[in-house]
Structures are given as C-alpha cells and as structure tokens.
Amino acid sequence: MSSLAQHLNPARHRAAMVLRILALAMAGAVALTVALVVTQDTASAHGSTINPASRNYGCWKRWGNDFQNPNMATQDPMCWQAWQADPNAMWNWNGLYREGVAGNHQGHVPSGQLCSAGQTGGVRYAALDNPGNWRATNVGANFGVKIHDQALHGADYFLIYVTRQGFNPLTQRLGWNNLELVKETGRYAPGAGTRETGDPVLNGVSNTINVSAPGRSGRHIVYTIWKASHSDQNYYWCADVNF
Template structure:
C-alpha cells in the first residue's frame, strides 16, 4: 500500500469518527431537551403564570404596570417563560439545600446558565387566592412520574413582597412518595397529579414551594407559586385550572423576534351568549410557526366552544395544546378540552399549536367561534 493511499484512509477514518461523535453529541443534547417536561400549573408557578397570562402578548407595554414582576422576567430572558418546563437541576442526589443557596430557591440556584434568575426577584408577584387546605397540580408532559413530590409553604410572618426566600422560611405541609406516571391523571399532552397541603395558621401573602424529584433521572424540579391565603379579591389567574395546556417542549427553541410583536387577528366584540376568537403569531422559523388563539365568551356564560381556522397559504397544524384539533383541507377545527370549555361571561382562555408553513406567506387564519 502506498504512503499516499494509507494517508487518505487514515484521513477518511478520522472524518468518520468526528461525524459519529457529532451525531452522538447531538443525540445526547436532544435527549436532555426531551427530559425537561413539567411545571406546577395550579397555583401557577412564577414562570408558568407569566407565560399563561402574557405568552400571546408578551410585548404589550401594559404588562409593565399591570404585571410588573412578569414584565421584568420577560425583559430579563423570554426563554424562561417559553421554556417554562425546564426549571430543574441534575445530580442533586436529594441534597437540595446544599445545591441551592438561600435567595435562589425560585431559580433552582440560577440553573440553566441563569435563564431563570428573574424568578428570584423580590417584589409583588401576582398571587392566586387559595384556602389553607389546598392542593398543587403538577403537569408532566413526558410522563416521568415521581420519586417524590414535596410541598412547602412559607411561615407566617414571612413577606414575599419584601424578603428573599430562604430554606429557613419554609415548612413542609404535604408530600407524596414514589408514584409512577401510570397512577397520574391522563390529560391532553401529558399527565397530571395533585398533592394536598395544609397551611394551618396562615393568612395573607405566601409562597408555595414545590420540589418534584422526577423518576427517570436524578433530575429535580423547583417551583415558586405566589398565593394569598384567605384573600377575597379575584385571583389573578383566571381559573383554578390552567387556561391552556402546557406547550410541548419538543417545539423548536425559537423565541418570537423582539422586533416583531404578535399580530392578533381582528375580531368584533362577542355577541350575547356567543364567543369570539383572536389569533397571535408567537414564533416562526423556516417552514414552521407557533400560534395562540384566545377564546372569549360573550355577555353570557358558555359551557364549551369550537373555533374554526381557515388558512389561506397552505398552513397546517401539526401539534396542539389546550384544544383538540382536527384538519380537513385548509380548515382546522379546534374544540375545547375538559378544563377550559366553561367560561364565565366575558371570560377567556387560550389554546396553542405548532404548524407547518410551506409557502413564503404565513398570513393569519380566518376565525369563527361557536359556543356550546
């Protein structure tokens, strides 16, 4: 064998090794993305609540005055909300206090390269009214199950509006042990479970702190939910159940362009007893996009709704949450799921989806809303 031929074979072998290594690294990275799949949806955690309230309108300057803590979080890193299901640490081995310093509990110790740091910001976060006998609802997209889930509440006298959260401020008020996903409640896009807690002697503003130890890896999730025990004002969250099923984490990790706000479709006020729907483009990439639809009841309550979307540019919906979607030609029909069909007069909910956009144009669909 000539020296030149041997050199060529060695070069080809080296190139093959590099290619295989690259594929393995990519596969590992994708697997890690797929691992991140859950959050507390009731009472909503800080980043899930900000996504729930503002995900379809995150550039609205009114947020700065109406919801200033969410505003600072969106400004700090929008991906903390788009990736609401990734607030976790790995390799903690149960030593949560050793891994997470005081003052950093809501960001899981500034996990994910600081993406969630704004969750630790002290201030007047929107708080949900709950009773002292309550439950937290955890939504798990990947059906990982739990080694355990622990629910803590801040001690009476702690003020979350002015004080950073530390481990010494918390008291364990509820927990469950090993619970496989097969024992959780099946929902559209995943499974959920409720964990009961009792916060006797509490009143006013508090933080409910939840630790979910997922079963598939040594992966620990940490959630801060702002609550008001015994409050009489309407909850900032529109309902006890999430207004939209969480977004699948398999969607492209593309946040909407800061220079391009979502463009809602025009809609006339809903008629009495009827409903209306508005559309917002919340993200786009070559060949695909992400959208939200807001459904609003008229002057009378409704028990269900159906939204028809008519596309003009060949778009198709490939995945949805918060609605059951069927497609026929250029028309998609979205029906409410179990938890977001009933709306009070003037009440609203949202559903979202991923879609294919095969053409250069990606115009808003025509919308009709029919109550039931």
C-alpha cells in the same frame, strides 16, 4: 475574441450553478439544525405546578401570546421584569431543574435562589428570585397543588413547602429557613395521573396533591420540589398564593 467569450460563458454558468447548489445545501443544513434543536427542546419538556401556577408558567400562560404588550409593565410588573431579563425562562417554563443533587437540595440550591433552582442554566431563571408583587392565587388553609408531568417521568417523591407566617414575598427573597414542609409524598409511577385534554400545551398527566397549611394569612409562597423517577433530575417551583 467571440470564440473565447463562448467558452467563458458556459464556465461562468457552471460556476453560478455550483454556487446555487452550495447555497441550497447550506440552507438545508441550517434548517435541519433548527429542526433538531426544536425537536430536542420539545423532547426535553418536563412539567410544572399549574395551580397554583409557578412564577414562570403563570407568566407564560398569561403573556406567551402577547409578550411584547407594554401593558404588562403595569398589569403584571413581576412578569414584565422577568420577560425583559430572559424570555427563555417563560418559553422553558417546563424545564426548571437541576441534575446530580443526590437528595441534598439545600446543598445545591442556596437561599435566595430557590425560585431559580440555584440559578440553574446560568441566569436564565434568575429574575424569578426577585421579590415583588407576583400574581397570586387565592387559597384556603386546605388546598390542592396541581402538578403537570408533561414528559410522563413519574416521581420518586414530591416535597411541598409553604412559607412561615411573617415572611413577606413582596420584599424578601425566599430562603430555606422561611419554609415549612407541609407534605412529602411517596412514589408516582411514570404516566400516573389524569391526562390533560383542555390545553394542547399540557399534553401530559396531572396530579393534585392536597396540603394543609393552617395559621397563615396574606401573601405566601408554595415551594414544590419534584424528584423525577427516570434520573437524578430535580425540579423546583415557586408559586405565589394569598391565604
């Protein structure tokens, strides 16, 4: 019997070693998968309006390091509801886009879903369409829209709209008929713009586009479309302002 035990113990030891090796291999595979996902998410970073800030960039900027703070519910209620609906809308503040639009923005992005780019990515960005007291930037009749191109895509064009007087973003979802086109730009070469150095997250270039929107007072939305130059990739951003 003792001889049999001597033969079995090494066998058990070898089996345990094999299991440990397999566990380490599986852990390594999982770690590699996570690393690849993070790398892909980083590589797919693109951009946003940063002043006035888009709804999801503003929420991320103010609360990204404190997103579980219950004070957000009273201090920044629209960001609070967006964080509760899907935090990925803020973590992916630079990836709110649609592909394959072929210039037909109104055909691909329905009224009432402009801030979510027609609920691109499913319902990830859907909370951005909700009307309410989003944090607004004070502007005058003439102001600049600062756009950050994180991936140095360049642009075929930017379209900048401002809501018409009488539209109320506190109670209304944004529709195409609420908008007035105030600026259409030409092409921006990839990498054109001012390199951002003050914020390590903004590691691309920025361009400020000057616009004029007279005859407005109170709360409005600045709606920006960015047609990237590297492919048929189109970004849509709502930024809240107060004239």
